[in-house]
Amino acid sequence: MAIGIDPTVDYVFKLLLGSPEHPAITLHFLNAILGDEIQITEVEILNPILGKDDDIDKLSILDVAARDSTGRLYDIEMQTTLPAGLSQRLAYYTASLYVSQIGEGDDYSLLRPAISICVLDAILLRQSLQIHSDFRLRNRDGTIELTEGLQIHLLELPKYMLPSDNRVVTDPVEAWCYFFRRADEMTAAEIRQRFSSSAFNEAAEVLEMIQRTPEQRNQYELRLKAQRDERARMQYAVDQARQEGEALGEARGAGRGRIELLRELLGVDQTSIADLSIEQLAALEGDLKRQLRERGV
Structure with missing residues (x-):
């Protein structure tokens, strides 16, 4: 054994x-x-x-x-x-x-x-x-x-x-x-x-x-559990970060799609927005929607 x-x-x-x-x-x-x-x-x-x-x-x-x-x-x-x-x-x-x-x-x-x-x-x-x-x-x-x-x-x-x-x-x-x-x-x-x-x-x-040896075996089991718990905690943090990253990427992609559509409706310059943050994309989208409202579109 x-x-x-x-x-x-x-x-x-x-x-x-x-x-x-x-x-x-x-x-x-x-x-x-x-x-x-x-x-x-x-x-x-x-x-x-x-x-x-x-x-x-x-x-x-x-x-x-x-x-x-x-x-x-x-x-x-x-x-x-x-x-x-x-x-x-x-x-x-x-x-x-x-x-x-x-x-x-x-x-x-x-x-x-x-x-x-x-x-x-x-x-x-x-x-x-x-x-x-x-x-x-x-x-x-x-x-x-x-x-x-x-x-x-x-x-x-x-x-x-x-x-x-x-x-x-x-x-x-x-x-x-x-x-x-x-x-x-x-x-x-x-x-x-x-x-x-x-x-x-x-x-x-x-x-x-x-x-x-019962005492040493008990200490071993305690430490084994502690290490497994720590590994699980770190894996959970990694998984959460990955999910948040994927959600952020999806949100950013959706925001870019809406902005490109708004630009087409307005006929404005299609400059790159690839490096913009979620906050910057939201601000740009709001500005484009305001322009549409002012034009009565």
Whole structure:
């Protein structure tokens, strides 16, 4: 039977990647995202969930804050919707993480890289097919890096095409994409067979622990419902905006049609009205009707 616990639910995400009891999972994830440039061997979780009484209602505490043995700081988060201003928020959080390291009079050389990683179950960068996007401070052609101090990584899960075969997934970034998208439909045995790293065996154990622990299962269900409600609310807002846009377009089209007819009756110049707003169209229509009345038409 499938484990049935979705790792993209923020509470699960935090228990997987933000637990001091499972550093191997966090290390594997960070090394997958950062690639060969950095190989982390130790990581400290700075904001673990300590117990059942923790307030997990605020999404912000479900981010994972971590520091590696060289002092690099990490903020890792899961987003299942596409909130307004996400790009700006990521830039703001990363910059805040960077400047928070030193106080007045401290040497700038004390600053260590601040790295934000956002796993996104939505598509933010539609102009790119890349699943993993890596943003740094570089010159225009990307050949010179000013500093490694600020980094933002995006992992856009919907861009990952699930393989149709049963091969073992060895690429670490692909493995995490597969895990986030399919782990809830897999058994622990299937997870062990699919991935080459033992970190995923440990991740499967965390999912199983949540599934069989009443308190954690309850927290999971609450967060799952909250995320579904938020997604439904955002979808409703999108649908409403679309309907209002369509209604506005229909009204604008009808208004243009009436104005063109009035112009024909008056024999006036047919200048373009394509860019006029509803209010401007209504004012023009009223003026044309006045002219008709004055002519006794």
